[in-house]
Amino acid sequence: MNSALTYRPEIDGLRTVAVVPVILFHAGFSVFSGGFVGVDVFFVISGYLITTIILREVAEGRFSILQFYERRARRILPALFTVVLVCVPFAFAWMLPGQFKEFGRSVVSVAMFASNILFWRESGYFAAAAEEKPLLHTWSLAVEEQYYIFFPLAVLLLWRFGRRAVVAGILLTALFSLGLSEWAWRHQPNANFYLLPTRAWELLAGSLLAAWTGRRPTGLWAEVGGALGVVLIVGAILSFDQSTPFPSLWALLPVSGAGLVILCAGRTTWAGRVLAWRPMVAIGLISYSAYLWHQPLFAFARLRSIGTPGPLLMGGLALLALGLAWVTWRFVERPFRDRTRVSRKAIFVGTLAGTIAMGAIAVVTETTKGMPQRLDPEVLRMAAASKPYNPRLPSCTPRTSDELNYCVFNPDLSHRVALWGDSHAMALAGELAIAMAQKNYGLINLSNAGCLPIEGVISEGREHCLVINRQALELLANTRNAQTILIAARWAPPFTGSLFDNTEGGREPTKAFRYIAPDRSMQTLTSDQVGAEIVATVQTLLAAGKTIVLIGPVPEVGWHVPDTLAKLVFFDEELARPLSTASAVFRRRTAGVTKAFAALPTSPRLIHIEPSKLFCDRQLPGRCIAEWDGQALYRDDDHLNASGASWVAAQIANRLNDLHLLRDKTP
Numbered sequence: 001m002n003s004a005l006t007y008r009p010e011i012d013g014l015r016t017v018a019v020v021p022v023i024l025f026h027a028g029f030s031v032f033s034g035g036f037v038g039v040d041v042f043f044v045i046s047g048y049l050i051t052t053i054i055l056r057e058v059a060e061g062r063f064s065i066l067q068f069y070e071r072r073a074r075r076i077l078p079a080l081f082t083v084v085l086v087c088v089p090f091a092f093a094w095m096l097p098g099q100f101k102e103f104g105r106s107v108v109s110v111a112m113f114a115s116n117i118l119f120w121r122e123s124g125y126f127a128a129a130a131e132e133k134p135l136l137h138t139w140s141l142a143v144e145e146q147y148y149i150f151f152p153l154a155v156l157l158l159w160r161f162g163r164r165a166v167v168a169g170i171l172l173t174a175l176f177s178l179g180l181s182e183w184a185w186r187h188q189p190n191a192n193f194y195l196l197p198t199r200a201w202e203l204l205a206g207s208l209l210a211a212w213t214g215r216r217p218t219g220l221w222a223e224v225g226g227a228l229g230v231v232l233i234v235g236a237i238l239s240f241d242q243s244t245p246f247p248s249l250w251a252l253l254p255v256s257g258a259g260l261v262i263l264c265a266g267r268t269t270w271a272g273r274v275l276a277w278r279p280m281v282a283i284g285l286i287s288y289s290a291y292l293w294h295q296p297l298f299a300f301a302r303l304r305s306i307g308t309p310g311p312l313l314m315g316g317l318a319l320l321a322l323g324l325a326w327v328t329w330r331f332v333e334r335p336f337r338d339r340t341r342v343s344r345k346a347i348f349v350g351t352l353a354g355t356i357a358m359g360a361i362a363v364v365t366e367t368t369k370g371m372p373q374r375l376d377p378e379v380l381r382m383a384a385a386s387k388p389y390n391p392r393l394p395s396c397t398p399r400t401s402d403e404l405n406y407c408v409f410n411p412d413l414s415h416r417v418a419l420w421g422d423s424h425a426m427a428l429a430g431e432l433a434i435a436m437a438q439k440n441y442g443l444i445n446l447s448n449a450g451c452l453p454i455e456g457v458i459s460e461g462r463e464h465c466l467v468i469n470r471q472a473l474e475l476l477a478n479t480r481n482a483q484t485i486l487i488a489a490r491w492a493p494p495f496t497g498s499l500f501d502n503t504e505g506g507r508e509p510t511k512a513f514r515y516i517a518p519d520r521s522m523q524t525l526t527s528d529q530v531g532a533e534i535v536a537t538v539q540t541l542l543a544a545g546k547t548i549v550l551i552g553p554v555p556e557v558g559w560h561v562p563d564t565l566a567k568l569v570f571f572d573e574e575l576a577r578p579l580s581t582a583s584a585v586f587r588r589r590t591a592g593v594t595k596a597f598a599a600l601p602t603s604p605r606l607i608h609i610e611p612s613k614l615f616c617d618r619q620l621p622g623r624c625i626a627e628w629d630g631q632a633l634y635r636d637d638d639h640l641n642a643s644g645a646s647w648v649a650a651q652i653a654n655r656l657n658d659l660h661l662l663r664d665k666t667p
Helices: 009-026 035-059 065-094 097-111 115-121 136-159 163-187 189-194 196-211 219-239 249-264 270-275 278-285 287-304 311-337 344-367 377-386 423-437 464-478 492-496 527-543 561-570 583-589 591-598 642-658
Strands: 407-409 416-421 442-447 482-488 515-517 547-551 580-582 606-609 623-625
Touching (some): 009 035, 009 249, 009 278, 009 311, 035 136, 035 163, 035 196, 035 219, 035 249, 065 097, 065 136, 065 287, 097 115, 097 344, 097 377, 115 189, 136 163, 163 196, 163 249, 219 270, 249 270, 278 287, 287 311, 377 561, 407 423, 416 464, 423 442, 423 482, 464 527, 492 527, 492 591, 527 547, 580 583, 583 591, 583 623, 606 642
Parallel strands (some): 416 442, 482 547, 547 606
Antiparallel strands (some): 407 442, 580 623
16 A cells, blocks of 8 residues: 555545544534544544554664654644643633642643543542543543554564564454443443543554555545545534444444545545645644644633633634644644754653653642632632532441442441432431431441432443442341431433533533433333332332332532632622522423322322422522522532531431431430
């Protein structure tokens, strides 16, 4: 495939097809709901071009590891270091202490090409909004550079056995990686997204094209192949969304599309001519810098805004990213790639200096805990409300179980009630334990983040909850230590299938989950099916002779409450106080929950408690409050903090006491 060694403008055009949808997807334009596949297209292009160079030089006996990494440093580091260092003053000026500390960690991880590992480790259930992390997008650069640590060495090893051995090694490794990603999206979705082992096959697809020695298609086959490649990429961009398991077999569409374009779309084909159009090539040439700039611009816009930035602002920032990309390409990328202007020594010395500088930033932000002295004490007080939602959890004495979060608050008390649920139950546990202790009751905590207390419903990627819920049900049905069981959860999402939007600028920034029944071919459950599973679960516990206290939905907010309150003070912004949302939105959001709870059997041992009565239409008519008397009631956009949880805990304790389910056991 010798022609691949010459400049191919259509590949620069393919870079445009990759980078523009990524930018518009991150800007929030729903038409480009699958724009994230642009990263996968980049992986294929990178694997193809760099493997082509490696194989050519190995075949000619002039491959040098040192020269290879020099080329990578010239290509990647100057623009990357420039963007990172420009981010620092904005982070210093606009970030809260916790955010600034995390930013420092991301800076040093970028320098070490380990940001994918960092963001994977930070992607837990209560992780900060990804959209507000300026360097989040560098995970893909880390994946590439990790790949290029191992790949050249593997090629040198396999080349001793001939080119066929190289092709076989690439193919077998790619198949293993693809199979691993297909398994991992079901069992380890965050690791699947960020880490090299499940992403390597996309780079290897490009490497396989470079290693292939057959003839490229010509004539009609080239026309059809090139056009089909474009269709596959565009189809994925327009049809995929955040609910699409990724990477997985679905990623074969954009990856195969990119491969077909590289293989078939020569200058004589329709696809090749479109991709080689000068505006397409022009954007492709600056695509790397455009990719670097877009996420910081969007993240800082979101950090600086109280609500979700509008499409006009985000569209303008997308254009600004292209403008900054041209400046960076012209005055940073091009000069540093020119060996006559910047020597090898200068590149490596500059790399070392930049890495040390970025490490120093991380040390400062870590040791100063985000430099809180930058901020007004009132800003810090507001932000502090986002600290651990259950500060008493370390005092919860664990019991035997490898998977189920089973522990007891106040274990010296023999009379106990049990709490079963997800993270919303966990948010109540600490304050509930206090309220129960006042009646000389302990609290058995069976709450697990992300695991709905419904036997037949799990969220996609959390198959472990199936085992956890079976363990919890068995324990609850058989224990004699707790005859009263409190069940709490974030009930709305499995009924609506969507994240929360308060319609006033507060929109939940995380990824929506599909709720599925794993024993029914992983199908998405309807609202009625979810309701039926709740009925079945409650009936199981009633049949075991338990008294069930079903705790209704806590209103979602849409805004990260402590951060929003801190921003209002920090940036001297205007927003109606106390922070609140429309109760009509809450009622619409929870209509399916209300219907399902109404279908539950009538029993004197089934008790309903509605926390929403504490937050909605009580202090403010028509509103659900998220703060009161200058105190945040939530730790984020939907979980109560200790202040909010104390309200609900008191409501539960008083209701149980009125029903004589709690008796003072004082001797």
